[in-house]
Amino acid sequence: MTLKENPIVELFSSVRFAFFIISLLVVTSIIGTILPQGQPLGLYMEKYGQANAIILEILGFTNTYTSIWFQSLLLLLCLNLVVCSLDRIPQVIKFIKKDNLGADIAKLKRNKDKIVFTSKGDTQTVETAVHAALDQKGWKTHSKRNANFFLLFSEKGAWSRLGAYLVHVSILVILFGAVIGSTFGFKAFVMVPEGEAVNSITSRKDEQTQIPLPFTLRCDAFDIDYYANGMPKEYRSDLVALEGDKEVVKKQITVNDPFNYSGLTFYQSSYEPVSNQYTVQITKQSPSGEKNQKNRIGQKKYVAPFKKHTVQDYQARYEIIGTGADGHGHGPYKIWFDDELGEPVEFIAEDKQPTTIKRGDTSYSFTMKQRFATGLQVVKDPGVWIVYGGFGLMLVGMYMAFFMSHRRLWIAIEKTGAIVTLILSGSANKNQAGFSKTLEDIAHGLLNEKTLKLRRM
Amino acid sequence: MDSSLFLGYTTFIYLAATVCYAALTVFRVERLGLFATGLTIIGILTNSIGIGLRWNESYQQGIGYVPLSNMYESLVFFAWTIAVVYLAIEYIYKTKYLGSYIVSFAFITMAYASFSTEFSKEIKPLLPALQSNWLAAHVITCFIGYAAFTIAAGLAILYLARAGGSAEKARAKPQASGTMILDLQQLDIIIYKMIMFGFLWLTAGIVTGAIWANSAWGTYWSWDPKETWSLITWFIYALALHARYTRGWSGTRMAWIALVGFLSVLFTYYGVNFLLSGLHSYGGK
Ligand code: HEM
Numbered sequence: 001m002t003l004k005e006n007p008i009v010e011l012f013s014s015v016r017f018a019f020f021i022i023s024l025l026v027v028t029s030i031i032g033t034i035l036p037q038g039q040p041l042g043l044y045m046e047k048y049g050q051a052n053a054i055i056l057e058i059l060g061f062t063n064t065y066t067s068i069w070f071q072s073l074l075l076l077l078c079l080n081l082v083v084c085s086l087d088r089i090p091q092v093i094k095f096i097k098k099d100n101l102g103a104d105i106a107k108l109k110r111n112k113d114k115i116v117f118t119s120k121g122d123t124q125t126v127e128t129a130v131h132a133a134l135d136q137k138g139w140k141t142h143s144k145r146n147a148n149f150f151l152l153f154s155e156k157g158a159w160s161r162l163g164a165y166l167v168h169v170s171i172l173v174i175l176f177g178a179v180i181g182s183t184f185g186f187k188a189f190v191m192v193p194e195g196e197a198v199n200s201i202t203s204r205k206d207e208q209t210q211i212p213l214p215f216t217l218r219c220d221a222f223d224i225d226y227y228a229n230g231m232p233k234e235y236r237s238d239l240v241a242l243e244g245d246k247e248v249v250k251k252q253i254t255v256n257d258p259f260n261y262s263g264l265t266f267y268q269s270s271y272e273p274v275s276n277q278y279t280v281q282i283t284k285q286s287p288s289g290e291k292n293q294k295n296r297i298g299q300k301k302y303v304a305p306f307k308k309h310t311v312q313d314y315q316a317r318y319e320i321i322g323t324g325a326d327g328h329g330h331g332p333y334k335i336w337f338d339d340e341l342g343e344p345v346e347f348i349a350e351d352k353q354p355t356t357i358k359r360g361d362t363s364y365s366f367t368m369k370q371r372f373a374t375g376l377q378v379v380k381d382p383g384v385w386i387v388y389g390g391f392g393l394m395l396v397g398m399y400m401a402f403f404m405s406h407r408r409l410w411i412a413i414e415k416t417g418a419i420v421t422l423i424l425s426g427s428a429n430k431n432q433a434g435f436s437k438t439l440e441d442i443a444h445g446l447l448n449e450k451t452l453k454l455r456r457m
Numbered sequence: 458m459d460s461s462l463f464l465g466y467t468t469f470i471y472l473a474a475t476v477c478y479a480a481l482t483v484f485r486v487e488r489l490g491l492f493a494t495g496l497t498i499i500g501i502l503t504n505s506i507g508i509g510l511r512w513n514e515s516y517q518q519g520i521g522y523v524p525l526s527n528m529y530e531s532l533v534f535f536a537w538t539i540a541v542v543y544l545a546i547e548y549i550y551k552t553k554y555l556g557s558y559i560v561s562f563a564f565i566t567m568a569y570a571s572f573s574t575e576f577s578k579e580i581k582p583l584l585p586a587l588q589s590n591w592l593a594a595h596v597i598t599c600f601i602g603y604a605a606f607t608i609a610a611g612l613a614i615l616y617l618a619r620a621g622g623s624a625e626k627a628r629a630k631p632q633a634s635g636t637m638i639l640d641l642q643q644l645d646i647i648i649y650k651m652i653m654f655g656f657l658w659l660t661a662g663i664v665t666g667a668i669w670a671n672s673a674w675g676t677y678w679s680w681d682p683k684e685t686w687s688l689i690t691w692f693i694y695a696l697a698l699h700a701r702y703t704r705g706w707s708g709t710r711m712a713w714i715a716l717v718g719f720l721s722v723l724f725t726y727y728g729v730n731f732l733l734s735g736l737h738s739y740g741g742k
Contacts, residue, residue: 019696022696026692033729065685229582233582255673256585256589256673267675377675387677398656399657
């Protein structure tokens with residue numbers, strides 16, 4: 001029994017089996033979209049009754065797409081693709097490489113798609129002129145002199161016959177990339193308060209597991225922009241990667257623009273206010289301070305409300321005595337302030353807006369904001385570029401399979417008596433109508449070649 | 458001059474074009490055909506201007522996005538694609554016979570987009586995750602695919618109606634060139650070509666969607682119901698292509714598959730929003 005006769009190999013190389021597997025994938029996928037996925041058993045019991053819930057759980061329909069049988073179906077599809085391709089590709093390549101100059105003139109005369117001309121010129125002129133005419137239209141010809149006729153052959157798009165197989169291979173590539181990603185990669189998350197740094201992240205798979213980072217990640221700032229109607233417009237975090245104490249890369253990330261470093265990708269995914277913490281930035285401007293920097297930018301401080309804090313360089317004290325009623329960390333803030341230049345004052349500072357208070361010639365500017373922790377999704381996926389490569393292959397393969405065709409062209413030149421007969425004939429594996437037009441076009445070109453003195457039959 | 462004005466005109470121009478094409482098949486006056494094609498072209502132009510103005514308006518409102526970001530906008534683009542694909546068919550097959558039929562889909566889509574109360578037509582700011590060029594690419598590619606599948610399904614109905622009717626032979630006689638009636642075999646070929654064309658674009662749509670998801674969330678595939686349904690649709694059309702290519706299915710059976718595929722498209726695009734829950738923001742909201 002040869003390999004080809006093995007019933008299992010036969011099964012796996014059949015398109016019938018592909019229909020079966022793909023239909024099963026369709027049906028099970030549909031079920032998976034109707035039943036809620038990945039919920040606790042209790043929810044299914046509530047919805048479908050205890051016995052049904054347990055059956056669903058055992059059959060894997062509560063986690064359809066990660067269930068063993070669903071993944072086995074995908075594996076079977078892959079096996080089907082591999083065997084089917086191994087079975088057919090050699091034949092296709094053989095066809096592509098076939099010596100088309102072996103064609104027999106009697107066969108060309110029987111071809112349906114053919115145009116016949118006669119000429120009274122000599123064979124030599126006809127041969128070279130036809131050669132030139134085809135060359136000019138981009139058809140590179142090969143030729144062969146037979147005993148009783150001269151044969152020219154040209155083809156285009158032979159490799160497009162492999163388009164379908166490129167698509168099949170691309171499916172394998174994409175699934176391979178996905179397997180690489182899930183085997184060697186992970187998904188994790190981490191909350192980083194503004195101004196702090198982390199060295200490990202929490203696995204999504206098992207929230208007890210901390211995954212160490214190969215570097216230190218610090219969040220310098222997190223902020224939200226809003227549209228006029230109050231909808232969030234942008235979430236952004238200023239991230240810094242540190243090796244030891246050295247800042248290596250800085251990057252501001254937003255939702256569609258993650259940070260890549262050291263094989264990990266950090267996505268802006270959530271945020272939370274750090275309770276009882278506010279970001280305060282104070283600058284002082286005084287006429288006497290001209291020799292100092294003008295507009296000196298104060299350092300950011302994270303402070304708790306309802307406590308007195310000193311502004312270190314400026315010998316002043318302040319306290320946040322009101323944090324805004326909305327409770328969403330948008331202020332406005334009420335602030336108590338005192339320095340040696342006058343009586344203590346109280347003032348209101350809007351969220352993120354610098355508020356200036358004058359103390360004689362000197363002015364202080366306060367900028368207040370809720371302190372946030374940015375929530376980062378951390379992904380290691382070494383397979384993603386393989387998947388993207390598969391996507392590219394798939395699109396190229398489909399374009400080849402659907403919109404390119406293998407067009408073959410034969411011209412036989414035969415001399416009988418004083419008359420030269422020229423048979424233009426061809427075939428295309430797709431879009432025959434388009435190809436007939438191409439043939440007509442070539443025929444037209446030949447007829448216009450006055451030296452040939454052709455007559456169409 | 459605002460976008461809604463132009464999009465309003467578009468609806469009626471497509472209606473007028475549909476009527477002209479229908480009149481052409483009844484009265485067979487060549488001039489009507491010119492008129493119908495002209496109207497379709499004008500419809501596409503006003504449709505394009507409407508989309509362009511809406512784009513501009515979103516910038517004037519300080520939001521600034523490609524107007525392909527909600528149900529209304531996607532329907533408007535869908536109508537545009539149907540009209541453009543139809544013109545290509547008219548040009549390639551040199552017949553206006555399908556005009557009244559296909560352009561009416563563009564009209565119905567625009568009318569539904571304009572008059573339905575299920576979704577808002579306002580230009581609304583986009584949530585951060587939706588601000589991505591990949592999203593625009595995703596919507597464009599998907600909707601070109603959906604338009605092709607819609608046309609395939611429409612022609613499939615035509616095919617089934619005619620294949621079932623006994624009057625077929627009598628009606629297939631040659632006509633003046635512009636109103637040439639396609640025979641069943643030609644219809645079958647166009648259905649197949651539309652499926653191939655749609656399949657390529659649907660694939661591109663799924664690919665760009667996956668890339669978008671990966672750039673926003675770090676996962677290119679999460680089996681959310683809408684994603685899964687697009688994959689189901691993809692499988693169904695893959696089955697159709699293999700049935701045709703390797704088993705020679707054609708005619709009535711292909712027409713039925715084109716219809717089943719289209720039901721799946723409808724569910725992916727429309728049903729999922731209302732019947733299943735998921736990430737995608739389209740829908741009534
Ligand atoms: C979902 C998975 C699949 C996709 C997306 C796919 C895609 C394609 C495409 C686009 C073509 C070209 C069709 C045409 O030119 O009209 C094709 C052809 C073909 N497919 Fe698949 N395919 C899939 C699975 C399979 C499987 C599992 C088999 C296994 C038997 C298979 C067997 C074939 C064969 C024999 C051809 C004809 C190839 C030729 O041109 O010689 N396909 N496929």
